Amino acid sequence: MNAASRGGARTGTPVEAPKKSSISIDLNGETTAFEVAPWTTLLDALREQLHLTGTKKGCDHGQCGACTVLVNGRCVLSCMTLAIMRNGATVTTIEGLADGDRLHPVQQAFIDHDAFQCGYCTPGQICSAVGLIREGHAHTADEIRELMSGNLCRCGAYSSIVAAIRQAMTSGGAA
Amino acid sequence: MNNFSYLRVADVASAVNAVAGESDTFFIAGGTNIIDLMKENVTRPKRLVDITHLPLTRIEEREGGGLRLGALVTNADTAYNTAVRHRYPLLSKAILAGASPQLRNMATNGGNLLQRTRCYYFYDTATPCNKREPGTGCSALDGFNRIHAILGASEHCIATHPSDMCVALLALEAIVQVTGPNGDRSISLDQFHRLPGDTPHIDTNLARGEIITAIDLPAKGFADHYEYLKVRDRTSYAFALVSVAAALELNGDTIADARLALGGVAHKPWRSREAEARLVGQPATRETFEAAAELVLHGAKGFGSNDFKIPLAKRAIVRALETATRMGNA
Numbered sequence: 001m002n003a004a005s006r007g008g009a010r011t012g013t014p015v016e017a018p019k020k021s022s023i024s025i026d027l028n029g030e031t032t033a034f035e036v037a038p039w040t041t042l043l044d045a046l047r048e049q050l051h052l053t054g055t056k057k058g059c060d061h062g063q064c065g066a067c068t069v070l071v072n073g074r075c076v077l078s079c080m081t082l083a084i085m086r087n088g089a090t091v092t093t094i095e096g097l098a099d100g101d102r103l104h105p106v107q108q109a110f111i112d113h114d115a116f117q118c119g120y121c122t123p124g125q126i127c128s129a130v131g132l133i134r135e136g137h138a139h140t141a142d143e144i145r146e147l148m149s150g151n152l153c154r155c156g157a158y159s160s161i162v163a164a165i166r167q168a169m170t171s172g173g174a175a
Numbered sequence: 176m177n178n179f180s181y182l183r184v185a186d187v188a189s190a191v192n193a194v195a196g197e198s199d200t201f202f203i204a205g206g207t208n209i210i211d212l213m214k215e216n217v218t219r220p221k222r223l224v225d226i227t228h229l230p231l232t233r234i235e236e237r238e239g240g241g242l243r244l245g246a247l248v249t250n251a252d253t254a255y256n257t258a259v260r261h262r263y264p265l266l267s268k269a270i271l272a273g274a275s276p277q278l279r280n281m282a283t284n285g286g287n288l289l290q291r292t293r294c295y296y297f298y299d300t301a302t303p304c305n306k307r308e309p310g311t312g313c314s315a316l317d318g319f320n321r322i323h324a325i326l327g328a329s330e331h332c333i334a335t336h337p338s339d340m341c342v343a344l345l346a347l348e349a350i351v352q353v354t355g356p357n358g359d360r361s362i363s364l365d366q367f368h369r370l371p372g373d374t375p376h377i378d379t380n381l382a383r384g385e386i387i388t389a390i391d392l393p394a395k396g397f398a399d400h401y402e403y404l405k406v407r408d409r410t411s412y413a414f415a416l417v418s419v420a421a422a423l424e425l426n427g428d429t430i431a432d433a434r435l436a437l438g439g440v441a442h443k444p445w446r447s448r449e450a451e452a453r454l455v456g457q458p459a460t461r462e463t464f465e466a467a468a469e470l471v472l473h474g475a476k477g478f479g480s481n482d483f484k485i486p487l488a489k490r491a492i493v494r495a496l497e498t499a500t501r502m503g504n505a
Contacts, residue, residue, distance in 0.1 A: 021181070038181035038223065041210070061211055062278060074251075074280045080210050081281070084181055085203070085225050128276065135276075137255065149411035150275025 028096025
């Protein structure tokens, strides 16, 4: 058995590329229509087609949380989401959180507490934090840590991130 | 990821028809496992059938006091459901011990049952794996097998089932409701997943074309004395090395009923009815629990890197049973 045939043979007739489908989502408050192939992830659609590069591609395997966005108000991983399956959904990315020049309370709290260093994980951290506050299951620092465990920060800003979320929780960060 | 076509279906019959008789056509719901497997070229579908719009998204009361969990209810909505929290806290705790909030918001109950092993070699298409490509051999047997099975394994496969939820469901004697080309049927959780034997490429007893519609919980929830103990390499967001679902019914200090299931140790969630029988009628003491733990691990076999799991599992069982006993008596 040669290596090329493992994990699904690379032989046979090439699959004919299906036509792209038109989908429409409410993206950061605006109805946005675009075309996607079935295999396009929401992450790739956001970054490559809609040019919203705030959402980051980290591991692309659902292990780091950098791609976290809010779909219908819940935090999900855009790298593990096929865009075509979210036709009609409401999607909020990091670009959609601020109100004009006024930062979202969670964004402001991250600045107040210096809750990032390189910033690459930050959009995902903030989207997860907004979801966490909105869902209301975390009340203590330990519960915040547990419910933020899907977002890795290799700079190690965790203690400041927890402090920022605690501030946002008390200042109405769910808005 | 290979190119594939996509079909959204609106009712269960259409879903069954869409996959029946079709090779390389798969259902997709939460997508948290299959999309990962597609990115790794382990799964290469010709077509995906999107079942997220099927009407299987409710948690309902059953006659006789049980609960029916729709197959498409997310893991998060199940774990935080009021009835589940109050009546089946073991299940709630097990679900919340798994994955991350984002993944639990996406993953569905049916999908949790059907997730595939996280064996490194299964994911690595450069290596032999009997589960991925039957007949090529098992790389884990003599490889890195720290996360692998100690119970019920075969010479063909030592992979483990990665779910936390299923361990609690097994302890609670959940019933999986399925429908398919030949109609509806019920499968006990115990009979749902398979041991590897010489067919490790077949994970479950679900037939081609069948779809999970619901998971039924019997009335008895063991809400007073339970524990889900998960031992892993980091505090959160990691698969279990060993996990224990323990549930007790106590009459004073005497054990009136017991359930004991383990995760991370076998190709399927592992229940020991022998150990449960050993617990019933005995005083809820450390000595009783240690005797039960010995029974569970009787016949356990390590493969080198995972030898540590045998004593770890015994201690985890004792600790989980002690924790379950102490509940409400503090």
